Amino acid sequence: MTAWIRITITCRQLNERPAIGHQISHKSKAVKDNRPVNLDLTTIRLPVTALTSILHRVSGVAVFVGLALIIYLFDQASASEDSFIAIKECIEGSFLTRIALWTVVSALLFHIVMGVKHLIADLGFGETLESGKRASTIALAVAVVVILLAGVWIW
């Protein structure tokens, strides 16, 4: 929710498009609920802060789906020595399994990096437009690096 507030603020501060409405109005009981709202991602121009925000959401949904694979792998690995060896061979021997694992790990790493940025922002850092943009750019760069490192580690 705070992410969307930030987007609204960012878009307005940048004055990149006229404010169509308040994105956050429907979340609050204290304000009128019939205000116009714009959440149409195809018409919102995405500055880097908004891009990281929506990717944070997308990666979160991806982790939710990928959790099934993580729990399955953990289940197989801890069930018995035979199933542990079988699942290890499955990961080491199959390109598809590695790609699947890397995809889930990438989504998780991206979500974690963006989440840490959020926690740092909650401490009061990176809250202005300029520092927020810088924080988002740094977080994107860090995410790319750790995702590539995870790829190197998996292969």
Added chain:
Amino acid sequence: MVTQVTNFGRNGVSNWLIQRFTSVVMLAYFLCVACFFVCNDNISYELFNAYFSSTPMTIFSTAALLAIIAHAWIGLWAVSTDYLTTRMMGNKGTVLRLLFQTAYSSVLFIYLVWGLKILWG
């Protein structure tokens, strides 16, 4: 209008707090587990089992599991109430949202019970 009734906490502040608290728990857990996998080359079943089936680690895993269920519930609720609404989807919005919410809460329940069975079964 989307009401708060299907959400995890009772209000936005409580959701925000739960989201931050669970994220710190999961971050700590992730760092521990990532350290284990990165620091140990060619992990054997004995090592894997010794690490994950110790009582402190089982408790930590359970905490992380509970945290991810709450965290995902709040996150997916936010996604569903932003996009699956009558404003975004027309008249089908409410039905779509309730179907999506039923789906993710069912999946999270399965993750929870499945995870507990692995950890404590």
